[in-house]
Amino acid sequence: MNIKNSLKALHIEAKDASASESLVSYSPVDGKAIGSVTLTGKEEYQKIVAKAQEAYLQWRLVPAPKRGDIVRQFGDQLRKHKKELGTLVSYEMGKSLQEGYGEVQEMIDICDFAVGLSRQLYGFTMASERPSHRMYDQWHPLGIVGIISAFNFPVAVWSWNAALALVCGNVCIWKPSDKTPLTAVACQKILLTVLTENGLPEGISSLIIGHRETGEWLSHDSRIPLISATGSTRMGKQVAMAVAARLGRSLLELGGNNAIIISKDADLDMSLIGAVFGAVGTAGQRCTSTRRLIIHESVYDAFTKKLAKAYAQIRIGDPLDEHNHMGPLIDKEAVAAYLNSIVQIKEQGGTFLVEGGVLKGPGFESGCYVKPCIAAVENHFPIVQHETFAPILYVIKYKTIEEAIALQNGVPQGLSSSIMTLNLREAELFLSSTGSDCGIANVNIGTSGAEIGGAFGGEKETGGGRESGSEAWKAYMRRQTNTINYSNSLPLAQGIKFDL
Numbered sequence: 001m002n003i004k005n006s007l008k009a010l011h012i013e014a015k016d017a018s019a020s021e022s023l024v025s026y027s028p029v030d031g032k033a034i035g036s037v038t039l040t041g042k043e044e045y046q047k048i049v050a051k052a053q054e055a056y057l058q059w060r061l062v063p064a065p066k067r068g069d070i071v072r073q074f075g076d077q078l079r080k081h082k083k084e085l086g087t088l089v090s091y092e093m094g095k096s097l098q099e100g101y102g103e104v105q106e107m108i109d110i111c112d113f114a115v116g117l118s119r120q121l122y123g124f125t126m127a128s129e130r131p132s133h134r135m136y137d138q139w140h141p142l143g144i145v146g147i148i149s150a151f152n153f154p155v156a157v158w159s160w161n162a163a164l165a166l167v168c169g170n171v172c173i174w175k176p177s178d179k180t181p182l183t184a185v186a187c188q189k190i191l192l193t194v195l196t197e198n199g200l201p202e203g204i205s206s207l208i209i210g211h212r213e214t215g216e217w218l219s220h221d222s223r224i225p226l227i228s229a230t231g232s233t234r235m236g237k238q239v240a241m242a243v244a245a246r247l248g249r250s251l252l253e254l255g256g257n258n259a260i261i262i263s264k265d266a267d268l269d270m271s272l273i274g275a276v277f278g279a280v281g282t283a284g285q286r287c288t289s290t291r292r293l294i295i296h297e298s299v300y301d302a303f304t305k306k307l308a309k310a311y312a313q314i315r316i317g318d319p320l321d322e323h324n325h326m327g328p329l330i331d332k333e334a335v336a337a338y339l340n341s342i343v344q345i346k347e348q349g350g351t352f353l354v355e356g357g358v359l360k361g362p363g364f365e366s367g368c369y370v371k372p373c374i375a376a377v378e379n380h381f382p383i384v385q386h387e388t389f390a391p392i393l394y395v396i397k398y399k400t401i402e403e404a405i406a407l408q409n410g411v412p413q414g415l416s417s418s419i420m421t422l423n424l425r426e427a428e429l430f431l432s433s434t435g436s437d438c439g440i441a442n443v444n445i446g447t448s449g450a451e452i453g454g455a456f457g458g459e460k461e462t463g464g465g466r467e468s469g470s471e472a473w474k475a476y477m478r479r480q481t482n483t484i485n486y487s488n489s490l491p492l493a494q495g496i497k498f499d500l
Contacts, residue, residue, distance in 0.1 A: 003027075003034070003091045003320075006084040010186040023209055025182050028094040028328040029318055031366035037181045040208040045217055048206045052144045052171045053223065055203030060141050060169040067167050068118025073194045074163075075111030078104060085155070085186055087320065092180050093154050094327040094368065095282045096319045107159040107187075109452045110468060114163035117473055121168065132487030139477040141169030142249075146218040148229040148239070151330050152285045152389075154180035155187050157253070160452070160467045161228045161476075162191075162205065168476045173206045173224070175215050179330055184209075215239070222246045226476065229253070230287075233387075233413070233461045240463075251475050252463025253456070255387040256415030258438075258447035259292035259408045261430070263401070263421035264299055267444070268306060271420040274446030275393075276310050280326050280372045281448055284391035285334075287462075288416040288440070288448040291387065292379070292394045294404045300397050304353055304374070307395075311354045311372060317363050328368035329390060338370055338390035344383040345392075350375040353395065379407045387413060401426050409437045415458030416440040416447040439466070 007013075012035075022036035040048070059067070078085070082104045090100030123138040145165040149158045154177060162172045176184035188207040195204055208214055215235075219227055219242035228251040229239045236254040243250040260278065262271050278290030295303055319327030329335050335358060342356050356373030363369075372391035377384050379396050398404040408417055417438040419430040427443045429435055439458035440450065450456050455470035457463070466472045492498060 003087065006087045006091075007035075007182075009084040010081060010088065011189055012182060012186055023178055023181055023211075025092060025180070026331070027091050028330055028366055028368040029091055029320070031368070034092060034182055037185055037209050040210050040214060042217070045208055045214070048173060048203075048208060049144070049221065049223055051201070051203035052173055052206055053203075055201040056141075056143050056171045058201060059171055059204050062169075064118045064121055064167060064169065067169065068115045070194060070198060070200070071111050071118070071163050071166055072115045073198070074191050075108050075115070077190045077194060078108050078111065081190060082108070085183070085190075088186060089154060089183050090319045090327070092182055093151060094319055094330055095152075095285075096324060096327055097322050099282060100319070103153060103156045106156040106452060110156075110159050110163045113452055113469060114167045117164065118167040121473070121477070128483065129493065130485070130491045132485065134484045134486070135481065137479055137481045139168070139474065140480055142225040142476060142478055143170060144224045145170045145172050145476060146221070146224045146227045147172055147174045148215050148218065148227065148231065149174065149176050149184075150231045151177035151179040152282060152287070153230075154183040157230050157467070158184070158187065160456070161251075164467075164473045165476045166204070168473055170226075170476055171204045171206075173208060173218065175208050175210065175218055178209075178211050181209050216242065219243055220246070222248065225249060226251060228465070228467070228475075233463070236463050249475075251465040251467065253287065253458075253465050253467060254463040255413045255461060256287040256289070256447075256458065257291050257385070257387050257411040257413040258288055258416040259294050259418070260290055260447060261398075261401075261404045261408060261419040261421070262293055262295040262299065262303055263404075263419060263423060263426055264296040265423040265426065266299070266420035267422060268299065268303055270444065271303070272306050272310055274418065274420065275307065276314075278446040278448040279393040280314055280391045283326050283329050283370070284372065285330065285389050286448050288450065290393065290447045292384065292396060292408075294379075294396050294398050294407050296404070297397045297399055300395075304395055307374060307393075308354055311374065314372060316359060316369055316371070326372065326391065328366060329370060330368070332367055334389060335368055335370060337388060338392065341383055341388040341390065341392055342373070345375045345377065345381070348377075348381045348383055350377040350381065350383075350394075352376075356392065379410050385411055401429060405430060405435055412461040413458065414438045414460035415462040416442070416450075418442040418445060418447050420444055438462075
């Protein structure tokens, strides 16, 4: 589909890219300016927050199942525009068209999840030690939820937060990545259409466009009780400090340094699929991308040969061409980081099984296309301990399963992890309290590609946040404990006597 047709179908009129007060969006696919959107100034930001506060007073009074119906309608509109929005995601971000469609499907899935959740915001009843008393807890909305999202999933991660926050009775202010503003504008327009058709205020969902300082406004704003931020560990630490200083809440989804353990008892053919997709999907720019393969020494040579052969078959090019497996990195800054990592690998003693480099020639004019590469390294190398957002895969040997788990855990990040094995004992050990220290631990699937039904997030420098499924909704609400005395006396807890 032509990108101009997608923009038209999504009712996006991208401004002339020369506008000085605007943020220009360039596609890494061909290096061209798609268009520009207006930057949010500080005065406009204040108005947006005020509108959100006003909208919250109305939205929180709407019964939760009714709020769920609004989210259902949003999901229906996403179904209607899946092709156009998925195409825009692919072109603006650079991921393959199938991944672009998959990202919109992820939005649809979380809307479906949230609709059901809107009738299940459960509290618990507890037994009271006092006669004729009833105790229970219940959940109330927080107010405004600030959402800071990253370029690699320009719309899906916002929807994880927004769908749950909305059914919980909150309103949202979204600061998307400054690298992918047009996809955010498209989503906002779709949601505003639903709100308008239902006679609801637009302040229920707001969009602010800008660079780092725009996110800082959100983080320091005491009117916003929860900031959900997705991005680098460096950025997350800054958000956490700013929010903590005002005793607010932060929900952080930060870096990953994800490993797959390839056991001697693994199905190597199945393992190959998980490893290759995990390493090159989205050009290695997922927080769950496979960065490390920890391979048993007895199958190391056989598996690395399979890897090298598979890498030779990877088709790199225009992500809108569904025959290609991998598109470009997001921009030339990311390419520079990729090249610097290759230099560091060599300086620290790594050797390349598959060489990397920047692709040039017809179809690669943007300068953002690179070769996925494989390097044999040691886990303690500084570059291995660091998350490089690029298709660089490290391979490491191990002897025992205990050693493999220690290697898997031996990095600062703790997002996603996997083991490929047909050995039940190894699988259970990996999932035990002495196994993977990550928020996500898989057996016989890769590190990349999570379903929305499970809570998504990680430990250590990944930030500890949880989004999407399971009980992640509780992060967007405040718990209240209630006690009702229906007796004709006032007994005190712990048997305390206070007679007058």
